[in-house]
Amino acid sequence: MSEADLKEDLPEDEAAAENDAALETESLDEENRLKPEFVRSVKEALAEEDSDRVYDLVEPLHPADIADLFELVDENERHTLARSIRDLMGVEVIAELNDWVRELLVEALPADVVADIAEQLDTDDAVAMLEDLDEADQRAVLAEMEPEERAAIESALAYPEESAGRLMSREFVAVPETMTVGDLIDFLREHRELPTEFWEVFCVDALHHPVGTCALSWILRCPRNIPLYDVMKRDQTLIPVGMDQEEVALRFQKYALISAAVVDPSGRLIGQITVDDVVHVIQEEAGEDTLLLSGAGDGDINEPILLTVRARLTWLCVNLATAIIASSVVGLFQGAIARFALLAVLMPIVSGMGGNAGTQTLAVVVRAIATNQLTDTNTWRMIMREFRIALANGTALGVLIGTGTGLLFGNALLGAVIATAMVVNNLVAGLAGILVPVTLARFKVDPAVSSAVFVTTATDTMGFFSFLGLAVLTGLA
Known part of the structure; x- marks a missing residue:
């Protein structure tokens, strides 16, 4: 019996399920991501305004994959896609959409349609959909909802963002x-x-x-x-x-x-x-601290460009100010650098290595604070641990760069100066990397947001000051 004959013998619903599975396999790769050629097919159908073909392509997909598809098509194609797949735009798809993508789609829908979708969602998902809307749009949607559903969502919106009150579901037994x-x-x-x-x-x-x-x-x-x-x-x-x-x-x-x-x-x-609610939180929080340390904003590729520029530019301006402070330290030693120009070649090594060491310590400490591994009980032990690590790394790097510099330039004193400066700056980096975030946390300031600026300033300033200052004290320059 041929494969075609076997399929004819299958019950109609089983045959349909098998056909859907085959189509889904064609659209997803081995890592369960939508294939580029599948996305291109959807975009071509959208460009040709062939709604029936769009629907046929998307229909076999899981709601989470449909949500991914909205992220992969261009922004100006999303509304057309939503209209083309009509009844496939169920609450499961809405709940899985990226926050920025969902906000743009929801803003384009009439208030009564958004209210109908919100009433079908769990309370926490409905709150996530409505919380980013403008206050006027929120009121319009809430006015279209049933009193009981409206009261539950208004109660949730009254709690602070990123709190249990926003996250919780009111559906329980x-x-x-x-x-x-x-x-x-x-x-x-x-x-x-x-x-x-x-x-x-x-x-x-x-x-x-x-x-x-x-x-x-x-x-x-x-x-x-x-x-x-x-x-x-x-x-x-x-x-x-x-x-x-x-x-x-x-x-x-x-x-x-x-x-x-x-x-x-x-x-x-x-x-x-x-x-299932907490899994999303863990995913968000896992990358949040890293993005905050770099000043990259939310880090969401669907975030509007203007908001991304504003977030990044703010921290770049702060870093510009810290760079001016570091350069002013270099300015104090202009005469020494003029007498011995080789100092200008080597001093970025000291500050750069100190900055890297500080970043390593800072990343570990911020994570430890976020996961409650670092508490009042073990703070002093953590400080001593990082001090020993910084001393070991600084000594190893100092010996390496000092020996290489002495041999390369035939100047043992220059090698000793850069080696000593390397040890000093690594110690500063290690201590700043832990003391800055711990201090900020004590004052109820998120250490992931502000720590990097202070640590970078400390390592750059001390890197230049220790290297150039030692060069002057030893009579090298």
């Missing part, structure tokens, strides 16, 4: 702790308005305070007559509604949580956060 397992199973089966996906049931007392959790696997395996307070897990991790999302992610990581209850200041259960 909570029951009295006095209920039996059998009663709970009947409750879950009979109530159709419960969340479609959940892993735990929260047990609450008369004041709606969470007192424990029951995993669905426990419920299914227990006799019906057992009270929940006999089988529930009383030890639980509660998330204050105002907690920063980065701290929420750290708790999920530390305690291997699948979901966690969110409580208001009075301790009442008001929402839950699930691991």
Whole structure:
């Protein structure tokens, strides 16, 4: 029997599923990314205004892949793509869209259409869609929503950005702790308005305070007559509604949580956060500190160019000011450099190596602060550790550059000066790399934002000052 005959014998829905899988394979590479030739086919169909072909190409894709497609086509093609795929633009696609792409698409839709989409999303996803809209657009969309849905979203928007209140979902299952397992199973089966996906049931007392959790696997395996307070897990991790999302992610990581209850200041259960929400937070926070250290803004390739220029230019201007400070130190030794021009050739080596060493320490310390590895308890031990590392690296580099310089230029004193300066600047880099972010964190300033400027200034200034100053003190110049 041929392959064609086999396909004819398949039920219609199975044959359709197999055909969709084959089309999806044609569109994705081995790493599950959309193939360039597939994207080109979609763009060609968009250019020809062939909506039916666009629909046929996109229809087999997973919602997350459709969201990726919106990022890969040009900005002026996105609205046409959205119109072409019509009913494929479901809530799953909206929830997966890049923030900047989603904002542009949502702004182009009528308020009633956005309200309809928001009502179909989980509360946290609806908030993510609406929070970046202009205040007037927000009010217009909220006015089109059902009162209950509107109240939930307005309540979430009242919490600070990147807090548990913004991140949490208000769709959860909570029951009295006095209920039996059998009663709970009947409750879950009979109530159709419960969340479609959940892993735990929260047990609450008369004041709606969470007192424990029951995993669905426990419920299914227990006799019906057992009270929940006999089988529930009383030890639980509660998330204050105002907690920063980065701290929420750290708790999920530390305690291997699948979901966690969110409580208001009075301790009442008001929402839950699930691991799928935290995965997005971890992804965001993982790259955020690195981007902040470099002053590159959000680092999103879909961010408007004007915002990116503004973010980068701000820090470049700050770095320009620090460069002027460093150059003023060089200006103090103009006479020495004029007498011994070789100093001008070698001094960038000292400052450059110090800057690299400071960046290494700074990256480690900022990460340690962000992940709660560096606390008041071990700060002094961390300072001594980085001091020893800086001393070892500075000595090794000093011996290497000092020996090479002495042999290359036939001047042992010059080699000794640059070697000593290398050790001094590496020590400064190591200490600045830890003391600057720790100090900023103590004053409640994000160390990822401001540390690099201070550390770079310290290493450049001290690099030039130590090398040129030693050259003058030793009579080299």
